Structures are given as structure tokens and as C-alpha cells.
Amino acid sequence: MSREKSVDKRQRILDAALRVFAERGFYTARVSEVARAAGVADGTIYLYFQNKDDLLIKLFEDRMDFLIRRLNEDLAEMGGTCAERFGRLVHLHLVLSTEATDLAEFITVELRQSQKFIKEYGNPRFQEYLSIIRGIIEEGQGDGSFRPELDARTVVRAIFGALDEALLALTLAHRRGREVDVARAASDLATLLLGGIRAD
Amino acid sequence: MSREKSVDKRQRILDAALRVFAERGFYTARVSEVARAAGVADGTIYLYFQNKDDLLIKLFEDRMDFLIRRLNEDLAEMGGTCAERFGRLVHLHLVLSTEATDLAEFITVELRQSQKFIKEYGNPRFQEYLSIIRGIIEEGQGDGSFRPELDARTVVRAIFGALDEALLALTLAHRRGREVDVARAASDLATLLLGGIRAD
Amino acid sequence: MSREKSVDKRQRILDAALRVFAERGFYTARVSEVARAAGVADGTIYLYFQNKDDLLIKLFEDRMDFLIRRLNEDLAEMGGTCAERFGRLVHLHLVLSTEATDLAEFITVELRQSQKFIKEYGNPRFQEYLSIIRGIIEEGQGDGSFRPELDARTVVRAIFGALDEALLALTLAHRRGREVDVARAASDLATLLLGGIRAD
Amino acid sequence: MSREKSVDKRQRILDAALRVFAERGFYTARVSEVARAAGVADGTIYLYFQNKDDLLIKLFEDRMDFLIRRLNEDLAEMGGTCAERFGRLVHLHLVLSTEATDLAEFITVELRQSQKFIKEYGNPRFQEYLSIIRGIIEEGQGDGSFRPELDARTVVRAIFGALDEALLALTLAHRRGREVDVARAASDLATLLLGGIRAD
DNA sequence: GATGAATGAGGGTTCATTCAT
DNA sequence: TATGAATGAACCCTCATTCAT
Numbered sequence: 001m002s003r004e005k006s007v008d009k010r011q012r013i014l015d016a017a018l019r020v021f022a023e024r025g026f027y028t029a030r031v032s033e034v035a036r037a038a039g040v041a042d043g044t045i046y047l048y049f050q051n052k053d054d055l056l057i058k059l060f061e062d063r064m065d066f067l068i069r070r071l072n073e074d075l076a077e078m079g080g081t082c083a084e085r086f087g088r089l090v091h092l093h094l095v096l097s098t099e100a101t102d103l104a105e106f107i108t109v110e111l112r113q114s115q116k117f118i119k120e121y122g123n124p125r126f127q128e129y130l131s132i133i134r135g136i137i138e139e140g141q142g143d144g145s146f147r148p149e150l151d152a153r154t155v156v157r158a159i160f161g162a163l164d165e166a167l168l169a170l171t172l173a174h175r176r177g178r179e180v181d182v183a184r185a186a187s188d189l190a191t192l193l194l195g196g197i198r199a200d
Numbered sequence: 201m202s203r204e205k206s207v208d209k210r211q212r213i214l215d216a217a218l219r220v221f222a223e224r225g226f227y228t229a230r231v232s233e234v235a236r237a238a239g240v241a242d243g244t245i246y247l248y249f250q251n252k253d254d255l256l257i258k259l260f261e262d263r264m265d266f267l268i269r270r271l272n273e274d275l276a277e278m279g280g281t282c283a284e285r286f287g288r289l290v291h292l293h294l295v296l297s298t299e300a301t302d303l304a305e306f307i308t309v310e311l312r313q314s315q316k317f318i319k320e321y322g323n324p325r326f327q328e329y330l331s332i333i334r335g336i337i338e339e340g341q342g343d344g345s346f347r348p349e350l351d352a353r354t355v356v357r358a359i360f361g362a363l364d365e366a367l368l369a370l371t372l373a374h375r376r377g378r379e380v381d382v383a384r385a386a387s388d389l390a391t392l393l394l395g396g397i398r399a400d
Numbered sequence: 401m402s403r404e405k406s407v408d409k410r411q412r413i414l415d416a417a418l419r420v421f422a423e424r425g426f427y428t429a430r431v432s433e434v435a436r437a438a439g440v441a442d443g444t445i446y447l448y449f450q451n452k453d454d455l456l457i458k459l460f461e462d463r464m465d466f467l468i469r470r471l472n473e474d475l476a477e478m479g480g481t482c483a484e485r486f487g488r489l490v491h492l493h494l495v496l497s498t499e500a501t502d503l504a505e506f507i508t509v510e511l512r513q514s515q516k517f518i519k520e521y522g523n524p525r526f527q528e529y530l531s532i533i534r535g536i537i538e539e540g541q542g543d544g545s546f547r548p549e550l551d552a553r554t555v556v557r558a559i560f561g562a563l564d565e566a567l568l569a570l571t572l573a574h575r576r577g578r579e580v581d582v583a584r585a586a587s588d589l590a591t592l593l594l595g596g597i598r599a600d
Numbered sequence: 601m602s603r604e605k606s607v608d609k610r611q612r613i614l615d616a617a618l619r620v621f622a623e624r625g626f627y628t629a630r631v632s633e634v635a636r637a638a639g640v641a642d643g644t645i646y647l648y649f650q651n652k653d654d655l656l657i658k659l660f661e662d663r664m665d666f667l668i669r670r671l672n673e674d675l676a677e678m679g680g681t682c683a684e685r686f687g688r689l690v691h692l693h694l695v696l697s698t699e700a701t702d703l704a705e706f707i708t709v710e711l712r713q714s715q716k717f718i719k720e721y722g723n724p725r726f727q728e729y730l731s732i733i734r735g736i737i738e739e740g741q742g743d744g745s746f747r748p749e750l751d752a753r754t755v756v757r758a759i760f761g762a763l764d765e766a767l768l769a770l771t772l773a774h775r776r777g778r779e780v781d782v783a784r785a786a787s788d789l790a791t792l793l794l795g796g797i798r799a800d
Numbered sequence: 801g802a803t804g805a806a807t808g809a810g811g812g813t814t815c816a817t818t819c820a821t
Numbered sequence: 822t823a824t825g826a827a828t829g830a831a832c833c834c835t836c837a838t839t840c841a842t
Contacts, residue, residue, distance in 0.1 A: 009826090025313070027227035031812060041828045046813070109312050112368070113225070147395075154366065154388045161365020162358035168312070169357045188354045195347075196396035209801095231837060241803040243839075252837065409805090425713070427627035431833060441807045446834065509712050512768070513625070547795075554766065554788045561765020562758035568712070569757045588754045595747075596796035609822095631816060641824040643818075652816065 010048045013038045017059050022102035026056055026110055056110070063103055064125035071132055082140035083198065087190040089136065093163045094186045097170035105175070108168035130156055137197065146197045159193055210248045213238045217259050222302035226256055226310055256310070263303055264325035267296075271332055282340035283394055289333065290393070291386040293363045297370035298382055305375070308368035330356050337397065346397045359393055410448045413438045417459050422502040426456055426510055456510070463503055464525035471532055482540035483594055489536065490593070491586040493563045497570035498582055505575070508568035530556055537597065546597045559593055610648045613638045617659050622702035626656055626710055656710070663703055664725035667696075671732055682740035683794055689733065690793070691786040693763045697770035698782055705775070708768040730756050737797065746797045759793055 016038035020029045031052055035042045049055040071092055075085055096104040111126065134156045140146030166189055174180045216238035220229045231252055235242045249255040271292055275285055296304040311326070334356045340346030366389055374380045416438035420429045431452055435442045449455040471492055475485055496504040511526065534556045540546030566589055574580045616638035620629045631652055635642045649655040671692060675685055696704040711726070734756045740746030766789055774780045 030810095042812085043814075043829065044827055047826070052812070112309050113313050150392060151384075151388050154385055155392055157369045158362035158366050158389055158392060161361040161363070161368075163361070165361020165364065166354065166358050168361075184351075185354055188351050189358055192350060192355055192358060192396040193392075194396070195398075196392040196394070198395075230835090235804095242837090243804065244802055246838070247801070430831090442833085443808065443835075444806055447805070452833070512709050513713050550792060551784070551788050554785055555792055557769045558762035558766050558789055558792060561761040561763070561768075563761070564765065565761020566754065566758050568761075584751075585754055588751050589758055592750060592755055592758055592796040593792075594796070595798075596792040596794070598795075630814095635825095642816090643825065644823055646817070647822070 009038075009040065009044070013040065013045055013048055013055070014059050014062050017055055018063065018102050018106055021056070021059070021110060022105040026113060031055075059106075060110070060123075061125055063106070064129060067103075067107075068125065068128055068132065071129075075132070075136075082136055082143065082145050083194055086136050086140070086194060087186070089133065090163060090190045090193070091183070091186040094167055094170055094182050094189070097167055097174050098180060098182055101171055101174055104167055104171040108164055108171060111164075130160055133159055140197070145199060147199045150197065155197060162189065162193060209238075209240060209244070213240065213245055213248055213255070214259050214262050217255055218263065218302050218306055221256070221259070221310060222305040226313060231255075259306075260310075261325050263306065264329060267303075267307075268325065268328055268332065271329075275332070275336075282336055282343065282345050283398065286336050286340070286394060287386070287390040289336065290363060290390045291383070294367055294370060294382050294386045294389070297367055297374050298380060301371055301374055304367055304371040308364055308371060311364075330360055333359055340397070345399060347399045350397065355397060362389065362393060409438075409440065409444070413440065413445055413448055413455070414459050414462050417455055418463065418502050418506055421456070421459070421510060422505040426513060431455075459506075460510075460523075461525050463506065464529060467503075467507075468525065468528055468532065471529075475532070475536075482536055482543065482545050483598065486536050486540070486594060487586075487590040489533065490563060490590045491583070494567055494570060494582050494586045494589070497567055497574050498580060501571055501574055504567055504571040508564055508571060511564075530560055533559055540597070545599060547599045550597065555597060562589065562593060609638075609640065609644070613640065613645055613648055613655070614659050614662050617655055618663065618702050618706055621656070621659070621710060622705040626713060631655075659706075660711075661725050663706065664729060667703075667707075668725065668728055668732065671729075675732070675736075682736055682743065682745050683798065686736050686740075686794060687786075687790040689736065690763060690790045691783070694767055694770060694782050694786045694789070697767055697774050698780060701771055701774055704767055704771040708764055708771060711764075730760055733759055740797070745799060747799045750797065755797060762789065762793060 013034065017034045020034045020037050023029075024033065031045060032042050034055070035045055038045075045055065049058060071089065074092060075088060078085065078088055080088075096107075134152055137146060137152050137155055137159075141148045141150075141152065166185060170180050170182060170185060213234065217234045220234045220237050223229075224233065231245060232242050234255070235245055238245075245255065249258055271289065274292060275288060278285065278288055280288075296307075334352055337346060337352050337355055337359075341348045341350075341352065366385060370380050370382060370385060413434065417434045420434045420437050423429075424433065431445060432442050434455070435445055438445075445455065449458060471489065474492060475488060478485065478488055480488075496507075534552055537546060537552050537555055537559075541548045541550075541552065566585060570580050570582060570585060613634065617634045620634045620637050623629075624633065631645060632642050634655070635645055638645075645655065649658055671689065674692060675688060678685065678688055680688075696707075734752055737746060737752050737755055737759075741748045741750075741752065766785060770780050770782060770785060
């Protein structure tokens with residue numbers, strides 16, 4: 001089987017794992033469920049991943065890489081003020097709730113879950129995501145548009161928390177079939193957070 | 201055995217579960233570990249709780265009740281403006297990172313974890329906690345000190361997210377033995393969030 | 401459950417393991433087969449033994465202890481010359497083929513099998529069994545009834561090999577329902593081996 | 601690929617299997633390990649052997665054929681008395697411990713292992729090897745140099761047992777890097793066994 | 801109530817074997 | 822022939838839960 005197809009199969013397993021983990025949660029999900037969802041045999045998963053934990057880690061890395069790349073590309077091509085870029089970031093984050101519901105649920109619910117992520121694994125991709133936010137904040141502080149006296153790390157962490165929780169709320173609402181006005185939520189959230197960081 | 205002692209034992213199990221779940225995570229933790237930590241036999245846990253899930257739910261309710269009561273009492277006796285009360289709330293939330301580290305870790309990490317909480321269980325205590333924040337926001341919007349055009353629900357959710365994430369960051373930092381300036385963080389966070397919601 | 405009964409259950413598992421391992425071989429045997437043969441649940445085995453390997457080791461130790469004790473007691477009370485004692489030892493070894501067929505098959509087939517026994521585990525009980533034979537040989541060399549120029553270790557090893565192989569042959573014959581004249585075989589074997597070690 | 605090369609590959613697999621089975625034991629060894637050691641793909645093994653069991657059987661036959669042929673040729677060209685031929689046989693058996701360590705370990709450890717060999721498979725090559733020993737014994741009994749009253753089958757079996765155990769002991773000692781005096785051991789063993797079978 | 805030995809369903813993982821290339 | 826990715830049956834072991842004491 002060609003390298004092409006192998007990459008394909010690995011990706012299919014990751015895609016399936018995303019769906020299954022989002023639906024059932026990592027610990028509740030069965031490896032055999034992921035296999036079935038991917039259309040492969042149970043054993044095949046172990047050709048591409050060391051074990052169930054490794055699948056979680058690799059899935060997390062894969063999707064964070066995707067989000068980080070998408071965010072970087074989008075912000076790179078838009079230009080604009082820090083405030084505008086910040087608003088764009090908020091929008092891009094929240095829009096996952098409807099455009100990539102599984103991913104949104106996976107990120108919001110599973111990110112904190114495992115000791116492996118938060119403690120042992122260290123989670124560099126998460127740090128990278130935070131550093132994108134931080135970049136905007138510090139740029140704004142540098143050009144005088146954002147309040148300089150606030151500790152950027154605290155601010156960034158708070159902003160991510162606000163985004164993440166909002167995303168969770170929107171995602172669950174969307175899952176339950178409720179109408180979700182992502183644009184409005186993004187607008188409100190951007191207003192709120194910008195109000196807090198903007199220099200007078 | 202008297203009612204007194206039974207209540208005692210139930211509480212001992214809850215306390216042990218908090219420690220063990222904070223340390224190991226709900227799914228990774230073993231019922232026998234909770235039993236050992238509580239100084240009771242494995243079977244005893246099932247005299248007070250239906251099963252492991254029920255233990256998690258009851259623990260969550262128990263600690264949220266504690267937090268809610270503490271918060272309500274503290275806010276009730278302090279009086280002051282909405283902004284002052286909001287600042288107090290932020291401080292009380294973050295101070296858990298050093299004064300109740302296990303609880304902080306449990307809340308921040310386990311709260312999102314189980315589908316049972318978020319979807320099936322519905323999680324009324326969490327809603328109650330949110331409603332305390334909401335009360336302050338709406339009161340502030342009512343008396344003109346807070347910006348009225350923001351959707352209170354979105355704001356509340358974002359604020360909780362910011363608090364929760366900040367608490368997580370502080371808790372993990374504390375766990376790793378790093379010096380943590382809770383007061384500073386609380387001050388920064390209050391400034392940030394108040395800046396966002398305060399009327400001009 | 402009392403200590404008494406636990407010991408009982410542990411022994412029941414060992415007895416069952418002996419039967420199953422003799423019948424099926426260690427690697428081919430399933431833990432669940434041992435459990436069924438012992439009349440316990442699969443998991444119960446793991447209350448008394450760390451894992452399948454440990455069960456094998458403990459079984460080996462248990463039965464070797466039994467054989468060693470039996471041999472020592474029997475030889476202790478019989479007295480007699482070294483040659484007579486040697487003849488008795490041969491008889492006691494071979495009689496296992498009909499009086500403890502499972503044990504005979506287990507010892508002859510499984511003793512050499514596992515790396516764990518021969519290499520890693522080191523196998524002190526086996527050494528102890530050899531030392532009983534060695535004691536007789538060296539005593540005989542000491543009192544001039546056995547040839548002193550032979551290296552006792554080589555002799556002992558060869559004697560054990562002869563006994564073991566003879567036991568295997570008798571056991572398999574017995575298993576196949578053939579008439580087995582253990583006394584004759586023991587007599588021939590004793591004659592043969594004594595002829596080799598006896599001083600002229 | 602020519603017949604020549606195929607035979608080559610079959611032999612390479614057998615050689616690899618000998619090494620791997622000696623090192624790891626049949627049940628612990630993986631087919632993929634044999635394949636890697638042979639420098640072929642896993643599937644290739646199944647072009648030459650029906651399955652893992654068959655590989656073991658064929659390997660056993662191959663090496664026993666080798667031993668039997670070597671023994672027959674060596675004994676045929678040496679001539680001499682039965683006692684001398686017997687001494688030669690002992691030496692040839694034990695010398696495997698240093699000149700063909702893997703083979704020695706394979707024979708001594710794996711020969712008894714599988715029920716398949718002892719019960720189902722019946723093991724004609726092993727019988728053939730025994731019959732060589734038996735030939736010498738019976739010839740000696742016929743010409744009056746060996747004691748005629750001993751049952752040849754019992755004697756042969758005992759002799760093989762002694763040889764086999766001695767070979768195992770020497771092989772393991774050699775594996776552990778200890779100095780092994782094969783000639784001395786062979787001499788002692790021949791003396792011992794001849795003393796037992798020789799007519800007075 | 802309290803115990804903890806016993807249970808046994810269930811799941812992650814392995815690995816002999818197959819078969820499309 | 823040869824390959825090695827893919828398969829999936831099988832098995833060891835765990836651990837939440839029960840229940841006789």
C-alpha cells in the first residue's frame with residue numbers, strides 16, 4: 001500500500017477519533033468505536049498510534065496545528081488594527097461551534113481533561129495558540145492602543161478562558177438544536193474584552 | 201452507628217474523593233483509592249453513594265453548594281457597589297488556587313469532563329453559580345454602572361470562563377511550586393473585566 | 401472470609417493450575433481455564449497471584465517444596481546405605497508417573513520451558529532438589545562406597561536427567577493407558593546408575 | 601526466482617528460527633522476529649511453512665536430521681568397540697553446547713515443550729536419535745560387553761536423559777560466559793554411564 | 801452499618817495469518 | 822515469488838460492584 005494511502009488511513013482514524021471522542025468523551029469512548037467509525041479493523045489503529053493515549057495526543061496536536069495555521073493565515077492576510085484583528089480572532093474561535101462542532105466540543109471538553117495534557121504532556125500546541133493571542137495583545141500594548149499596565153499573560157489566559165467557555169456554551173446550544181447567533185456572540189464578546197483591554 | 205457518625209463518614213468519603221479526583225482525575229481514579237483515602241472499605245462507599253458516577257455528582261453538588269454559600273454570605277455582608285462586589289467575587293474565585301487547591305483543580309478540570317454533567321445531568325449548581333455573577337451584572341446594568349447593551353448571558357459566561365481559566369492557570373502554577381500572586385491576578389482580572397462591562 | 405478459606409482458595413487455584421498446565425501446557429492454557437477448573441472467577445486468580453507468570457512460578461515452588469519435603473522425610477526415616485537410599489530416591493521419583501501424573505507431566509515438560517525458570521528466575525527449588533541427590537552422592541564418595549574421582553556436579557546432573565527423562569517416558573505411557581511397571585523401571589534405573597557410580 | 605534461491609530462503613528462515621527460538625522460546629518468539637532475523641517479509645514465511653507450528657516442526661526435523669546424519673557418519677567411520685563408540689556419542693552430544701549453542705538450547709529446551717511434539721506429532725526424529733543409542737547398547741549386549749539383563753529401552757531413555765540434561769547444563773553455563781570443559785564432562789559422563797551398562 | 805473477598809463483564813492490545821499489489 | 826499493511830479473533834487483566842459475614 002502506498003504512502004499516500006497510509007497517510008489517508010491515518011487521517012481517517014484521526015477524523016473518526018475526533019467524532020467519537022467529541023460524542024462520547026475520551027475515557028468513555030472505545031477504541032473499537034473509533035475503528036468502526038474509521039472503517040478499519042481495531043488492530044489497524046495500532047499501526048498508526050502507539051495506544052489510545054497516543055491517539056488522543058496526536059489528535060490534539062493535529063487539530064491544534066490546523067487551528068493555529070488557519071488563525072495565522074487568516075490574521076496574516078487581513079492586516080488592520082490590533083482591535084480589528086482581535087475581533088477577527090474572537091469570531092474565528094466562536095465560529096467553530098457551528099462550522100466544526102465536533103472539533104469545538106473536543107477542544108472545549110477534552111482539552112482540560114487528561115492529566116496527560118495539562119500536567120505531564122505539557123501541551124505545547126495549547127501554548128502556541130495562546131501565543132497568537134498574546135502577540136496581538138502585546139502589539140496593541142506596544143502601539144499604545146491597549147492598556148500597558150495589565151500583565152499580558154493574565155490577560156491572555158483570561159481571554160482564552162472567556163473564548164473557550166463561550167465556545168462551549170455555543171456548541172452545546174448548537175448540539176441541542178437551538179438557534180445560535182454566532183456573529184452576535186462574537187460581537188458582544190469582542191466588545192466586552194476590548195473594553196477591558198483598550199486604552200482610554 | 202449514630203446518624204452523626206454516618207454523616208461524618210459520608211463527608212469523609214467526599215473529602216477523600218475530592219483529593220483523589222483532583223490528584224488522579226475521575227476516570228483514572230479507582231474507587232478503592234477513594235476508599236483507602238477515606239479510611240473505609242470499598243463497599244462502604246456504596247452505602248452512601250449509588251455508584252462512582254453518583255459520587256462524582258454528589259461531590260460536585262457538595263462543593264458547589266459550599267462555594268455558592270460562601271460567596272453569597274461574603275457578598276451579602278460586604279455591601280458596596282456592583283464593581284466592588286464584582287472585584288470581591290473575582291478575588292474569592294481565584295483565592296481557591298491556594299486556599300483550596302484540590303477543590304480548584306477538581307472544579308476546573310472535572311467540571312467539563314463528564315458528559316453526565318454537561319449534557320445529561322444538566323448541572324443546576326453550575327447554573328446557580330453563574331446566576332450569582334449574573335445578579336451582579338444585571339444589578340449593575342440596572343443602576344447604570346454597567347453597560348446595558350451587552351447580553352447578560354454572554355457576558356456572564358465569558359466572565360466565568362475567564363475566571364475559570366485563570367483559576368486553572370494559578371492552581372497548576374501553585375501545584376508546581378511556583379510563587380503565585382493571587383491578589384495581583386485578581387486585581388488585573390477585575391480591572392480587565394470591569395473595563396469591559398463598565399459604562400463609560 | 402477467614403484466612404483459612406483464603407488459603408484454601410489459593411491452594412485450589414494451584415491445584416487447578418497444575419491440572420490445566422499439565423494438560424494444555426503453560427502457554428496454551430488460558431487463565432480462564434484455570435479459573436473454571438478451580439471453580440472461581442477469572443479475577444479471583446489475580447487476588448492470589450500477580451499474573452499468569454507468577455502463577456506458574458508459585459505453582460512450581462509449591463510443588464517442588466512438596467517433593468523436596470516428601471523426599472527428605474522419606475529418606476530421613478529410612479536410614480540404610482547410600483546405595484539403598486539412592487534406590488529409594490529413584491523409586492520415589494518415578495512413582496510420580498502413576499501416583500501424581502499431572503505433577504509428573506508438569507515437572508518434566510514445564511520445568512525447562514520458560515526462560516523465566518531457567519534463565520531469569522534462577523530456580524532455587526530445582527537446585528534444592530539437585531542438592532538432595534548430591535548429598536547422597538557425596539556421602540557415598542565420603543564413605544568409600546561411591547567412586548570418588550567423578551565430579552559430583554556432573555554426576556548429579558546426569559542422574560537427574562536420567563530420572564527426569566525416565567519419568568517423562570513413564571508418564572506419557574501411563575497417560576496413553578499403557579501398563580507401566582514402575583517398580584521394574586526403578587529397579588533397572590537404580591541398577592544402571594549405581595553401576596556407574598559404585599566403587600569397584 | 602530460481603529453485604536454488606528458494607531453497608536458500610527456506611534455509612535462511614530455518615536458521616533464523618533456530619536463533620530466535622533459542623533466544624526467546626517458541627511461544628514468546630514472534631513470527632515477525634523470525635522474519636526480520638531471516639531478512640524476509642512476514643508473509644514470506646508462509647510461502648515455505650504452513651504456520652508457526654509447522655515452522656517449529658520443520659525446524660526440529662531439519663536439525664534432528666542434521667544431528668542424526670552427523671552422528672551416523674561419525675560413528676560409521678570410526679569403527680571401534682561399543683564402549684568407544686558410546687564414548688564418542690557422548691562427546692558428540694555434549695560438544696553442541698559450545699559448537700552449536702543455539703541448537704543445543706533449542707533441542708534441550710524446546711524439545712519437551714510442545715504437546716504437539718510429544719503427543720500429537722509423535723516425534724519420529726527423536727525416536728530415530730534414540731535408536732542410534734539403542735543400536736550401540738544392543739550391539740554391546742549382543743557381543744557380551746554390556747550387561748544383557750537391563751531393558752534396553754529403559755537404559756536408552758535414561759542415557760538420553762542424562763545426555764540431554766548435561767547438555768542443558770553445559771549450554772546454559774556457556775551462555776553465561778562460564779568456562780566449560782566439555783571434554784572433561786564427556787569423559788565423566790561416559791565413565792559413569794559405561795560403568796552402569798558394562799558387563800563385569 | 802461495615803467489611804473486603806469475590807465476581808465477571810468488558811476493553812485495550814497483541815500477533816498469527818492473509819491477500820492485494 | 823515477495824511484500825507488509827491490514828485484519829480481527831483471542832486473551833490477559835482491571836476494577837466497579839455485590840453480598841455473605
